Amino acid sequence: xxxxxxxxxxxxxxxxxxxxxxxxxxxTITGVGFQPDFLWNKSRSNTYNHxxxxxxxxxxxxxxxxxxxxxxxxxQFSAFTSDGFTIRNDAGSLAINASGVTFANWCWxxxxxxxxxTDGTINSTVxxxxxxxxxxxxxxxxxxxxxxxxxxxxxxxxIILKNTSEVYGWQVYHASLGNTKYVxxxxxxxxxxxxxxxxxxxxxxxxxxxGASDSNNKSGNTIIAYCFAEKAGYSKFGSYTGNxxxxxSFIYTGFKPAFVIYKNTTQTDSWFIxxxxxxxxxxxxxxxxxxxxxxxxxxxxxxxxxxxxxxxDSDKGVNANGNxxxxxxxxxxxxxxNNVPATAR
Numbered sequence: 001x002x003x004x005x006x007x008x009x010x011x012x013x014x015x016x017x018x019x020x021x022x023x024x025x026x027x028t029i030t031g032v033g034f035q036p037d038f039l040w041n042k043s044r045s046n047t048y049n050h051x052x053x054x055x056x057x058x059x060x061x062x063x064x065x066x067x068x069x070x071x072x073x074x075x076q077f078s079a080f081t082s083d084g085f086t087i088r089n090d091a092g093s094l095a096i097n098a099s100g101v102t103f104a105n106w107c108w109x110x111x112x113x114x115x116x117x118t119d120g121t122i123n124s125t126v127x128x129x130x131x132x133x134x135x136x137x138x139x140x141x142x143x144x145x146x147x148x149x150x151x152x153x154x155x156x157x158x159i160i161l162k163n164t165s166e167v168y169g170w171q172v173y174h175a176s177l178g179n180t181k182y183v184x185x186x187x188x189x190x191x192x193x194x195x196x197x198x199x200x201x202x203x204x205x206x207x208x209x210x211g212a213s214d215s216n217n218k219s220g221n222t223i224i225a226y227c228f229a230e231k232a233g234y235s236k237f238g239s240y241t242g243n244x245x246x247x248x249s250f251i252y253t254g255f256k257p258a259f260v261i262y263k264n265t266t267q268t269d270s271w272f273i274x275x276x277x278x279x280x281x282x283x284x285x286x287x288x289x290x291x292x293x294x295x296x297x298x299x300x301x302x303x304x305x306x307x308x309x310x311x312x313d314s315d316k317g318v319n320a321n322g323n324x325x326x327x328x329x330x331x332x333x334x335x336x337x338n339n340v341p342a343t344a345r
Contacts (some may be wrong), residue, residue: 006234006331008319012109012132013330015259015277017044022089022099029105036080037110037127038136038226040064042288044102044278044296048095053077053085056114057140057224061094062162064185064271064290070164104278104288104296106259110136119149119169119206122217126151133229144218145199147207155203156227157237158328160185161210165221168214173198174326176239179209183265183326186291191265203227234331238296241263244321248311248341256306257333262318262327269317274302274309276332283312 006012009227010033018029029315030231034036037055042048051065059074078087085105089097096103114127120279122322128135128151135151141163150156159173162185182197183189203209208227210217217223230237236253243249258276263269271290278296280287282303288297301313303314309329311319318325 006132006231009234009255009258009331011120012129012134012234013212013258014107015275016084016105016107017277018105020089020097020099020101020103022094022192023097023218024089026078026086026088027097027322027344028081028086032084032105032107034107034109035082035112036085036107037129038108038134039080040106041096041137042104043095043098044104044286044288046095046098046101048101049293049295050290051094053080053094053111054224054226055080055110056136057164058126062168062224065293067167067169067186069166069168070096071125077107081215088097095331104275105233106273108132110134114138117149117151120147122146122148124148124150128152131231133235135227137225137227139223140228141217141221141223144212144219145209147209148225150203150225151229152205152227152229154205154229156229157235158207158228159203159208159225160228161216161223161225163215163218163221166214166218168218171197171213171216172205173208174239175202175237176326177265178202181265183263184291185271188268188270188291190267202289213343228328236329236331237327239324239326242311242316242319242321242323242325244314244319246312247315248313248319250305250308250310251327251329252308253329253331254307255329257304257309257329258332259304259330260304260309260327262325264316264318264323264325266323267316271316272301274304276304292326 060070110127196213201209
């Protein structure tokens with residue numbers, strides 16, 4: 001894929017920060033730059049769960065750090081808008097606009113309300129952005145080995161999946177681990193082997209496979225999947241091996257990362273998230289934890305550069321000697337095109 005495919009990455013992904021004002025009236029958060037179809041919200045200053053919404057589920061929320069099924073969170077979250085989303089404070093359990101609380105929001109653009117997809121043995125509803133390599137897929141489980149259409153036109157490198165009807169853990173497919181392995185987004189667990197996760201079958205340009213597991217295809221349950229394909233100059237999905245010292249591994253992406261999530265798959269540890277807005281300069285790239293409700297940490301573990309990222313710590317979460325790590329990186333700019341200098345204060 002040519003580097004010129006995506007000239008402005010913020011048309012498809014952006015991190016939006018805001019501070020809650022405690023208002024019980026509708027408050028519209030603007031400045032995303034597009035209508036988000038997938039919103040991942042996390043409090044930076046407080047110990048709140050992650051709040052994940054998407055266009056196919058509307059006001060229903062799931063949390064990356066829990067195994068709970070979805071909950072309707074209207075009116076605390078009421079709508080996606082052309083440049084953001086609408087929220088309000090409420091006596092309910094969703095503190096998405098609590099006074100003085102700071103929040104980070106990772107926003108992706110898919111393709112609106114979605115349409116029917118019959119490529120798989122199970123029919124699905126798909127909102128697919130083929131330019132940016134991102135789709136949201138929803139289906140009703142069959143309880144048997146099956147294929148599901150994803151709408152991307154190329155094989156996804158990463159799939160994040162959740163049974164939204166019941167209490168089951170998240171399952172993550174990553175091409176670097178292969179089709180016999182999975183990791184759980186809500187857990188610190190290392191990689192696990194299971195034929196029931198992906199039916200020992202790699203995704204194709206039209207479908208991905210699921211097994212008979214209740215977690216990913218229980219009969220009659222609603223399942224949601226977020227599928228990511230690699231686009232040169234914009235997104236990268238890969239793995240690296242830690243070297244165990246502060247002068248850590250450098251991972252070349254070919255663009256300046258705006259968002260990085262990574263996980264040790266050799267031993268137990270959390271999923272770590274960095275972006276270019278918190279605080280956005282080396283070495284102050286704050287981290288959040290996809291599997292935990294913890295507030296933001298100021299521990300410095302990663303530097304973001306114009307063409308990749310680099311571990312700056314020997315901690316096993318990012319750089320233990322000989323350990324394997326998977327990652328997803330979303331780009332801010334294209335090297336050799338609209339490139340910007342390395343991040344520094």
